[in-house]
Amino acid sequence: MEKTVTLAQGAGGKQTSELIEQIFAKYFNNPYLTADDAAVLPVPQGKMAMTTDGFIVSPSEFPGGNIGKLAVCGTVNDLSCMGARPLYLTCSFVLEEGFPMDKVDRAAEAMAKTAKEAGVHIVAGDTKVAGKGQVDGMFITTTGVGEITEGVKTGGALARPGDAVIVTGDVGRHGCAILLSRNEFQIEADVKSDCAPLWGTVKAVLDTVKDKTGSYKDLHVVRDATRGGVGTVLYEIAGQSSVGIHLQQDQVPVDPAVSGVCGMLGLEPLYLANEGRLVIFTPKENADAVLETLHGLPYSGNAAVIGEVTEENPGKVVMHTPIGGETLLPQPGGELLPRIC
Amino acid sequence: MKAAEQAAEIIRNYDGKKLRIMEVCGTHTHEIFRQGIRKMLPGNIQLISGPGCPVCVTPVGYIDEAVYLALEKGCTITTFGDLVRVPGSEKSLASARAEGAKVKPVYSPLDALEYAENHPEEQVVFLSVGFETTTPPSLMAVRQAKKEGLQNFSILTANKTMDNAYLALKDSADAFLYPGHVSTITGTKIYYDLMKEGISGVVTGFTGPELLTALAVIVKKSQEGKPFFMNCYPRVVTDEGSPSARKLAAEMTDPIDSEWRGIGIIPKSGIQLKEEYADYDARKKYDVPEMQGHANPACRCGSVLKGEITPQECRVFGKGCTPEHPIGACMVSGEGACAAFYKYGRDF
Numbered sequence: 001m002e003k004t005v006t007l008a009q010g011a012g013g014k015q016t017s018e019l020i021e022q023i024f025a026k027y028f029n030n031p032y033l034t035a036d037d038a039a040v041l042p043v044p045q046g047k048m049a050m051t052t053d054g055f056i057v058s059p060s061e062f063p064g065g066n067i068g069k070l071a072v073c074g075t076v077n078d079l080s081c082m083g084a085r086p087l088y089l090t091c092s093f094v095l096e097e098g099f100p101m102d103k104v105d106r107a108a109e110a111m112a113k114t115a116k117e118a119g120v121h122i123v124a125g126d127t128k129v130a131g132k133g134q135v136d137g138m139f140i141t142t143t144g145v146g147e148i149t150e151g152v153k154t155g156g157a158l159a160r161p162g163d164a165v166i167v168t169g170d171v172g173r174h175g176c177a178i179l180l181s182r183n184e185f186q187i188e189a190d191v192k193s194d195c196a197p198l199w200g201t202v203k204a205v206l207d208t209v210k211d212k213t214g215s216y217k218d219l220h221v222v223r224d225a226t227r228g229g230v231g232t233v234l235y236e237i238a239g240q241s242s243v244g245i246h247l248q249q250d251q252v253p254v255d256p257a258v259s260g261v262c263g264m265l266g267l268e269p270l271y272l273a274n275e276g277r278l279v280i281f282t283p284k285e286n287a288d289a290v291l292e293t294l295h296g297l298p299y300s301g302n303a304a305v306i307g308e309v310t311e312e313n314p315g316k317v318v319m320h321t322p323i324g325g326e327t328l329l330p331q332p333g334g335e336l337l338p339r340i341c
Numbered sequence: 342m343k344a345a346e347q348a349a350e351i352i353r354n355y356d357g358k359k360l361r362i363m364e365v366c367g368t369h370t371h372e373i374f375r376q377g378i379r380k381m382l383p384g385n386i387q388l389i390s391g392p393g394c395p396v397c398v399t400p401v402g403y404i405d406e407a408v409y410l411a412l413e414k415g416c417t418i419t420t421f422g423d424l425v426r427v428p429g430s431e432k433s434l435a436s437a438r439a440e441g442a443k444v445k446p447v448y449s450p451l452d453a454l455e456y457a458e459n460h461p462e463e464q465v466v467f468l469s470v471g472f473e474t475t476t477p478p479s480l481m482a483v484r485q486a487k488k489e490g491l492q493n494f495s496i497l498t499a500n501k502t503m504d505n506a507y508l509a510l511k512d513s514a515d516a517f518l519y520p521g522h523v524s525t526i527t528g529t530k531i532y533y534d535l536m537k538e539g540i541s542g543v544v545t546g547f548t549g550p551e552l553l554t555a556l557a558v559i560v561k562k563s564q565e566g567k568p569f570f571m572n573c574y575p576r577v578v579t580d581e582g583s584p585s586a587r588k589l590a591a592e593m594t595d596p597i598d599s600e601w602r603g604i605g606i607i608p609k610s611g612i613q614l615k616e617e618y619a620d621y622d623a624r625k626k627y628d629v630p631e632m633q634g635h636a637n638p639a640c641r642c643g644s645v646l647k648g649e650i651t652p653q654e655c656r657v658f659g660k661g662c663t664p665e666h667p668i669g670a671c672m673v674s675g676e677g678a679c680a681a682f683y684k685y686g687r688d689f
Contacts, residue, residue, distance in 0.1 A: 185448070266675070323345045323549035325377020330684040333664070 005099045010129025027112035032123040039123035044147035049084035052143040058339040060137050062181045064193030068107030072114040073197045075144035077224040080202040083152030090124040094139045097132045118197035151216045156240035158220040163309040164287035166280040168300040170253040171230045175272030189257040196276030196299040208293040221281035231270035232332040233279045234317045244313035250322045253302045273340045345550040348557035355560045361387045366520035367394035367676025374685035376549040389648035390678035395471045396423045397670045397677050398601045399499045401634030404429030410466050411442035414627050419453035420468040422446040423674045430634045450482040457494035466623045469496040473526040476500045477586045480593045483621045495623040504531050505610045513648045516559045517542030521574050528582025532570040539568050546574040603643020642669035645678050652682040
């Protein structure tokens, strides 16, 4: 096989088949993935969730993952936040002529590994090759389908005063890892992306809420914080639900290295991207049980309650600062970092 | 946090006459907001934002000069990102860029120098703004350029010094919160000299506890009825400051009178490169005509910078003038008072 991607590999002939066989089919091997024009799949019972996402992260490999892992996590997490067990994924690749084949291989390998962990099958795909300079490296678009757990209804408009605001781990790591790996600032720090598939986490939280209260109704909002960070999610929820959110700044978990980098560059960790963090809104009474569950799972060891929902200041996110002051978390806006996911 | 609690207590319990405190440094303005300190103050303590934002005090004509160099002389403008969207009399550098001008944001003048070294075919001008902290790197870039005999690098200076500004603002406040990092260059002698002029103040750092402590010190000392100064940032600010930074400025520049937006001309508050560096002074190198800039008549940045009005008292604040569509520099700059009020204090 060629060491770099060639135009011939996008032409649909022999070289395309070789590329698919030797990389994609090799890793994505499962009974639904055939060489036919479309996958034939059993239809999920009950309601179906469907989502699509494009991935153009630069650089395509970064501490903690690569574009392939990100593509699977991003789509799996979108489905999970609707209470949907992820079932099937499709992926479409657009590769740049000359892109190193070993990077394509590593991306595909990571996709397979992550899909296996998430319990999802990659059932269809497509590969195109664009000429040098017509696309940057490797772009992936995925579509995911999942089966909604009956009785689960979460949504941005469902936050209520008295809800605890929980984040499933320290914030801003993915954005910080990408920023550092672009090396524009010549800062060295040990920061790995938090990129992770979260269906397991969501399912465990759903089960905890059901065990405690008899139904899923108390799980008001589950949202994955991606581009724009946790801060953007909080403002979205505050706006959609017409509630205020009161945060305790010193309760927001931030990795010390991320904190240091943000301090140097004047960035707010709450606005850096994540790719493996959930924001959960559930009545305060459930917070301890949810936290206990989260602390026992691989991607939420430092989950924390960071605040609560209030009637006052609807649409605003207010921060209680360590010295006892109160300030507004600045509203999100502008482009912080391009091509973060 | 014990010190912070004690300081907060002193501030909360102040029951003397109205105390006006001017934060000179734009970063102090932002941090005071970010820490929630404004809301902790009783009604008889007024915090006024002062002219410590280098982009904000740079007159409109400077942007016009930069636009002229970009569009008429085809120079590549290298600049701190903040300056790109500041409105000039007709247009900003961002608009000039949309018309084909080369405008490149950099993080330091040394990055601009490196760019010039790597692009000998481009005439590179660095927009040199800032106070005592930021001036030395600009001068180092010029010194290095001269050493290398570079023909395609120069700086357009609007650097300012704070010393005479305090005198010009004497009546605007009862006490100053002096800028933390400018003081690492100047040292503290200036503040003792200002005491003799009846001007009081405290230099402080940027953490919540440091800011609260400084305000508490001002509250206590102001009740003693005589001018005072205290260094509340001793871990960084020393009495002697940085003699080498001051020496560099003295060797390479002369003090000149300088226009501060909204305040007017403050004597000997600006700098100009000495004659031997004329080739690196963009105004001389490109024969830039004198530009009498004119601001948008609705803009009240000048009054904000003098502490005469709060940003909210400006009629266009948050309406015609927002960070996305700024009318004046105070709304654009990362250190601007209007930007700080918009970001943290609007409706809260």
